[in-house]
Amino acid sequence: MTSLEKMPIDPQLDDTQLADMISTHLTNAITETSRIIYGQQEEIKQIIASILSGGHALLVGAPGLGKTKLVSTLATVMGLSAKRVQFTPDLMPADITGSEILDEDAQGKRSFRFIPGPAFCQLLMADEINRASPRTQSALLQAMQEKYISIAGKDYPLPAPFHVLATQNPIEQEGTYPLPEAQLDRFMVQVNLTYPDQTTEKAMLLATTGANESQAQQIITSDTLVKAQSLVRRLPIGENLVDSILRLVRNARPETSEDPFIQQNIAWGPGSRAAQALMLLVRARALLNGRLAPNQEDLIALAPAVLRHRIALTFTARAENIQLDDILKNLLNKAI
Missing domain, CATH: 1.10.8.80 (Magnesium chelatase subunit I, C-Terminal domain)
Incomplete structure (x- = not known):
C-alpha cells in the first residue's frame, strides 16, 4: 500500500483532481485501520469523518472493545503524533497542559521554563474522561475549543492539526464526573462502539493471539490531512x-x-x-x-x-x- 508521504500531492491540482487523489488514500486508510481493528468499519468512518471536519470525537463503549488500540492505529495510519492520558480523580490540569518550572542556567540566572504537557500532540486520547474532576475536564475542553493553552499569561499554540478522541465506559458510573451538556457539545460526534458479531470476533481472536500480530502502516501524512480538511470546506x-x-x-x-x-x-x-x-x-x-x-x-x-x-x-x-x-x-x- 502506497503512502502519501512517498507520493506528495501536486499543488497545481484542481479540487476535482485533489478530491480524487485524497479519496483514494482515505479509502486505503480505512482499509488499513479495519485490518487491525475488527468489526468497527462504520465507526472508523465516523471518526475519520470527524477528523476530516476538524472536530473531536467521544468514543463510548464497554471495556475490551479496543478503544485504545483504535486511537493508536488511527494515529499511525494518518501520520499523527499521538499521546494518551489516563483520566483519574487526582489528575490535575497541569498534567495535561503542562506547567512552568524554575530553571537555573550555568551563570546562576533563574527563569521560568515551560514544560509542555501531553496535550501538545496532534491526536490526544483522553481515556475515561469522565473520571477526572470538572476542573481538569474543563482544561482539556478549553484547549479543544481554543487550540492553544494559556500558562502564566502566555499563549502556547497547539500543533496543527489537533484532535481529541475521548473515551467513556457506559457501564461503570460510580465515582465519575459526567460531562455537562455544554462540554459534551464540544465533541463533534459520539461514536458508540459495540461488540463484533461471532464471525468477526473469531477472526479477531485468530489474528491477535498468534506469534506475529499485525502492525498498522502509515498511509497519509499530517500535511495531507490539513489539505483534506481545507478541501472538505470547499x-x-x-x-x-x-x-x-x-x-x-x-x-x-x-x-x-x-x-x-x-x-x-x-x-x-x-x-x-x-x-x-x-x-x-x-x-x-x-x-x-x-x-x-x-x-x-x-x-x-x-x-x-x-x-x-x-x-x-x-x-x-x-x-x-x-x-x-x-x-x-x-x-x-x-x-x-
Missing part, C-alpha cells in the same frame, strides 16, 4: 440537503418543533453547532466515499452520531422507556 452542498439538516436540527428542539411527541419527550435539543457539524461531516463522508458532493444517505448515516449526545430525554420519556435512537429515526424520516 466541497459543494445542495440546498435541499441544507434544508434537510436545518429541519432535522430544528425539529429536535422542543422550542421549535410542532410535534407534541417531541415537546413531551425531549427536555432540550441540539444547538446550531450540531447543524454546523452535519454540514461539514456530510461533505467529509462524501469525500471518504469518492464523491464530490454529499447526499441524503450521508445525513442518515451521520445524524445519530451528531445528535445522540446533544439531546436529553424528559423524565416522562425515561419512565416510559422511550429510546433516543427511535426518536432520531423518526426525526430523520420527517426531515428527509
Whole structure:
C-alpha cells in the first residue's frame, strides 16, 4: 500500500483532481485501520469523518472493545503524533497542559521554563474522561475549543492539526464526573462502539493471539490531512440537503418543533453547532466515499452520531422507556 508521504500531492491540482487523489488514500486508510481493528468499519468512518471536519470525537463503549488500540492505529495510519492520558480523580490540569518550572542556567540566572504537557500532540486520547474532576475536564475542553493553552499569561499554540478522541465506559458510573451538556457539545460526534458479531470476533481472536500480530502502516501524512480538511470546506452542498439538516436540527428542539411527541419527550435539543457539524461531516463522508458532493444517505448515516449526545430525554420519556435512537429515526424520516 502506497503512502502519501512517498507520493506528495501536486499543488497545481484542481479540487476535482485533489478530491480524487485524497479519496483514494482515505479509502486505503480505512482499509488499513479495519485490518487491525475488527468489526468497527462504520465507526472508523465516523471518526475519520470527524477528523476530516476538524472536530473531536467521544468514543463510548464497554471495556475490551479496543478503544485504545483504535486511537493508536488511527494515529499511525494518518501520520499523527499521538499521546494518551489516563483520566483519574487526582489528575490535575497541569498534567495535561503542562506547567512552568524554575530553571537555573550555568551563570546562576533563574527563569521560568515551560514544560509542555501531553496535550501538545496532534491526536490526544483522553481515556475515561469522565473520571477526572470538572476542573481538569474543563482544561482539556478549553484547549479543544481554543487550540492553544494559556500558562502564566502566555499563549502556547497547539500543533496543527489537533484532535481529541475521548473515551467513556457506559457501564461503570460510580465515582465519575459526567460531562455537562455544554462540554459534551464540544465533541463533534459520539461514536458508540459495540461488540463484533461471532464471525468477526473469531477472526479477531485468530489474528491477535498468534506469534506475529499485525502492525498498522502509515498511509497519509499530517500535511495531507490539513489539505483534506481545507478541501472538505470547499466541497459543494445542495440546498435541499441544507434544508434537510436545518429541519432535522430544528425539529429536535422542543422550542421549535410542532410535534407534541417531541415537546413531551425531549427536555432540550441540539444547538446550531450540531447543524454546523452535519454540514461539514456530510461533505467529509462524501469525500471518504469518492464523491464530490454529499447526499441524503450521508445525513442518515451521520445524524445519530451528531445528535445522540446533544439531546436529553424528559423524565416522562425515561419512565416510559422511550429510546433516543427511535426518536432520531423518526426525526430523520420527517426531515428527509
